Amino acid sequence: MAFKSSMMQAFDMTDLGKMRFFLGVEVLQNPGEIFICQRKYATNVLKKFAMLESKPVKNPIVPGSKINKDVGGIEIDDTHYKQIVGSLMYLSATRPDIMYNISLISRYMSKPTELHLQAAKRILRYLRGTVGYGILYKQGGDDELIAFTDSDYSSGAVSWMSKKQPIVSLSTTEAEFIVVAASACQAV
Structure with missing residues (x-):
């Protein structure tokens, strides 16, 4: 408290209390723990790509499936695909569970096909069921x-x-x- 008072005397600042949001990251502070997530951002991503009403899945990628270049596949709008991948990349700050899958689909941003878009939508469907996931930091231990x-x-x-x-x-x-x-x- 003394530090805060001295800073307020030296600089023009306002005490806004405990941090709740920072750059799209929600910070929930309870005694002995801090939980960070991107629930609001994730919900906005699902709305933006019309996946808010999609059926959630338990895995971000179909188990056993392989994503490849899909040379003969139907090409899609790469701008739309890049927007999906970019949005998912920002989510990985608090969601290491989807990082590997995002890195897989980001390999094909130059010439994405329907196969790659389906893989990206699968991650969005996984996100739909896990919007509240994040990282919990506990005090002590x-x-x-x-x-x-x-x-x-x-x-x-x-x-x-x-x-x-x-x-x-x-x-x-x-x-x-x-x-x-x-x-x-x-x-x-």
Whole structure:
């Protein structure tokens, strides 16, 4: 409180209380925890692309499906597609659960086809059912650094990344080892 008073004397400023919104990010502060999400922005994205009344799905991508260049596919308006992908990219600030899928569809922004648009709409349908998802930061705890790798998603994410592995692994075990090593390097 003393810091705030000294700042108000030195600078022309107003105390607006606890932060609630910042650049489209909703901040909910409760004793011992802070939850950040983009519920309002997500709802606006769904309205903008006429997906607010769509049927929600449980996965942002069809399990087992592969997205490729779709060379012979029907081309679509790339401006509309880029708007969808850009809107989804902004959402990834508080939604690491959709980051990998967004990175997949963003590879095909130069010549998108119906296949790519369907994949983007699938993410929007997933978003429809998970509008309130975000990141929860809790006070206290064990003071341990906990790292999650693969597709695990934890509350309180500090850093995440999604990229193709630079080498080809011969087994699932080897692939997991590579991911754990990368995670350890980032933690250090």
